[in-house]
Each structure stands twice: as structure tokens, then as C-alpha cells.
Amino acid sequence: MRPPDLCTEQEISVLVRRFYDAVRRDEQLGPVFNTFVNDWNAHLSKLTDFWSSILLGSGRFRGTPMPKHVALPDLSAPLFERWLVLFREATAAQPNRALGEQAYDTAQRIAESLWYGYQMSRRPGTAPTQLRLV
Template sequence: MPTPDLCTEEEVAFLVHDFYARVRADDALGPIFERHVHDWTRHLATMVDFWSGALRGTARFRGTPMPKHVALPGLSAALFQRWLALFGATTATLPNAALAERANDLAARVAESLWYGYQMSRQADPLPEAL
């Protein structure tokens, strides 16, 4: 359950910015993000809103991440695992252990949900034109 007592907005912003700096520098994930994120200032602000809501309950995030991720070509389970590894490496540097634990749990659920949605979108059989 999100709670404002878990962490500060500054801690959330640090987590998001540090994590995406790692993503952008990563050999596997960096090129994917660079191809699809055209306004990093806006993306980071959106991600801070997302994680603030998920961790602190601020409810600022307004968006639908699934369609954006489903539209990406060529994703793999290995890329989602890489995303989680970078996230874990980022949270490991946080002095707030409760924040790190909660963020890691949420990241695992987010990755699982997005990967499941991605797979379902690729395996869906199209309806025949005439039933």
C-alpha cells in the first residue's frame, strides 16, 4: 500500500533520474529508449509522477503505459530482466531500505505485467473477417 511516510518526493525523483541515467547508458536498453523517448524531460517527469503515486500515493500519474509498451517491436524477456537488474542496482544505492524494498517489489510487478501484456498482444489470434 502506498504511503507518504515511506519516502520523500526528492527520494522518488532521485530514484527515477538515477535509474534512467543507468538505462540510457546501458548497451541493451539505452538504444531502445533513445529511439522511443523523444522528450526526456517530460518522460522523467511522468516517471516521477508514476513512482510517486505507486510509492507515496500521490495519484498524480495519468497515463496508460501498456499500449505504449505493447507497440514496441522486438522486446524480450531478457530485456525486461535487464530493466529489473538495473532497477535493483539503482535501489541498492538508496539509504532508505524500506523505499528500496517497496520499489523493487513494485518494479517486479510492473515488469511482469508489461511483459505479460506484451506477450498477449503478440499471441492474440486475429478475428476472421467474416464469422
């Protein structure tokens, strides 16, 4: 359960932008994201809504992330693990420790869920592999 005063919208916005700035520059993740994200401002706005809905219960996010991720070609456990490393770095840089911890714990669950769903859609009948969590 999230505390009602966990963070502000501004803190969420800063976290999302800091994280995705690192993703865009990353040697492994940058090419993936930069290939499939055509409008970064719109994408960051949607991701801010997503994290606001999760962390503050704002209900602003509307969408289903799983089908969008399943449609991407050639995702791998190392890419999801790299995503988590960068997310950990972004949350560790947050002055609001409670926000950082809650956001990272949630990001781990999201990454595991997306990776599991991706594997199940790509290799039905094969046992999915686990991510190495940082």
C-alpha cells in the first residue's frame, strides 16, 4: 500500500525524465527505444501518467502496456535487466527515498511481468526464464 503523501507529481516527472534520458543515451537500450518511440514528449507524458497512477493513484493512465511490449521484436532478459539497472540508478538519485524505494520495487514487478508475458507470447509451452534482479 502506498502512503498518501509518498511524492509529488513534480517528483514523478523528474524521475521519469531522468530515467528515460539515461535510457535514450544507453548503448543497449537507446537503439531499442529510439527505434520505436517516435514522439518522446508524448511518450514521456504517457509514462508520467502511468507512474502517477501507480504511485499516487491518480488514475490518469489509460492503456495496456503488455501488448505493446509483446509486439516488439528481439527483447531479451539482458535488456530488461539493463532497464532495471538504469531505473535503480534514477531512483537512487531521488532525494525522496520513499519514492525511490516504492518506484523501484514496482519497476521490478513490472519488468518481471512484462518479461514473463513476452516469453509466454513468443515461446508458448516453454518455461519462462527469470530476470536477475539488481
